[in-house]
Amino acid sequence: MxxxxxxxxxxxxxxxxxxxxxxxxxxxxxLATFRDPHGHWSKYDPMKLASADGFRQDPELVLEWYAARRKQAAAAKxxxxxxxxxxxxxxxxxxxxxxxxxxxxxxxxxxxxxxxxxGNIHRQKCFSCGSAADSGRDVSLRMNYCDCGGLLRPDVVWFGESxxxxxxxxxxxxxxxxxxxxxxxxxxxxxxxxxxxxxxxxxxxxxxxxxxxxxxxxxxxxxxxxxxxxxxxxxxxxxxxxxxx
Ligand SMILES: [Zn+2]
Structure with missing residues (x-):
């Protein structure tokens, strides 16, 4: 230089x-990257873990994966x-x-x-109405619901989303x-x-x-x-x- x-x-x-x-x-x-040869998407299917369809099919799997990533992010400096x-x-x-x-x-x-x-992995929003979840909510609980009854999802941009x-x-x-x-x-x-x-x-x-x-x-x-x-x-x-x- x-x-x-x-x-x-x-x-x-x-x-x-x-x-x-x-x-x-x-x-x-x-923290692991996504598209590199050793990144997340070399091991996991992004359509199962990071898309609205994947979340509809198996919300527990998606939330579990994000809970693990949130933990990694929180532990990183x-x-x-x-x-x-x-x-x-x-x-x-x-x-x-x-x-x-x-x-x-x-x-x-x-x-x-x-x-x-x-988006931000530490935030959640409603899968149904899109409202931001109360930041004081305990995100360690995997299944959380919005006041409207919708399931909360990570507030990150998934495949196919704007x-x-x-x-x-x-x-x-x-x-x-x-x-x-x-x-x-x-x-x-x-x-x-x-x-x-x-x-x-x-x-x-x-x-x-x-x-x-x-x-x-x-x-x-x-x-x-x-x-x-x-x-x-x-x-x-x-x-x-x-x-x-
Ligand atoms: Zn809602």
Whole structure:
């Protein structure tokens, strides 16, 4: 990584910045990814565990699987990548996190705001009427019901479902306004989220990709680093800090 690759003189502390993250940053906290060769979907059928049809057919199986994943997410800790974003957000107060992860690690690291495109595994909503479940409800109980009688399900986006519109609007708004866009640990293959780095670049943002693997976006990024976020973001924070403070 060379400092000269980033046009620091184009930016100020008022520059709007977006941190867009995917499963890679959670993997650095020890959480399994989905589409990788060793990820969840190499072992489990996503149509049984992460679709409305699957839930209708066997809600107990789905809830049991999510209870186990919730436990893993709760046991995981935010890593150096999440913490670097917290520091970056102090340097750039006009910044936002857009994530495809449902584990809540960004918020636990103090990142704010965090737009969760695929929901949050620690929340539940009604399968029938869609109402958010009372956050005080004991989610350790597998079968819970809404006041309307509907079964509660995890508040995550399943296969075949649309992303929450309000969150998506915030994400596209922040992306279209930003001057620096970080694409971190995301394969940029799942739409519409995968559109965000392209959208940022089309609007003139400087787009920095951080991913141990090459992605379809890598050749187009203004700067593409083959690295884990915990290492690359921490180092880059020091560079931005030195250049802007
Ligand atoms: Zn309901």
């Amino acid at each position: 060379s400092d000269s690759q980033i046009p620091f003189d184009k930016f100020t502390r008022n520059s709007p910045v977006v941190f867009f993250t995917g499963a890679g940053i959670s993997a650095e906290s020890g 935010p890593n150096a990548g999440h913490r670097a974003i917290t520091k970056f957000q102090k340097l750039f107060p006009n910044s936002a996190v857009i994530t495809q992860n449902v584990d809540g690690l960004h918020a636990r690291a103090g990142n704010d705001p965090v737009w969760e495109l695929h 992303l929450p519109l309000e969150v998506l609007n915030h994400a596209f708004d922040a992306t279209s306004r930003c001057e620096i866009f970080f694409s971190i640990g995301t394969s940029t293959q799942i739409y519409p989220a995968a559109q965000l780095p392209y959208e940022a670049q089309n609007r003139g943002a400087f787009v920095i990709e951080i991913n141990p693997e090459t992605t379809p976006f890598s050749s187009q990024a203004d700067l593409s680093l083959r690295a884990k976020s915990g290492i690359a973001l921490s180092k880059m924070y020091e560079e931005f800090h030195a250049a802007l403070l």
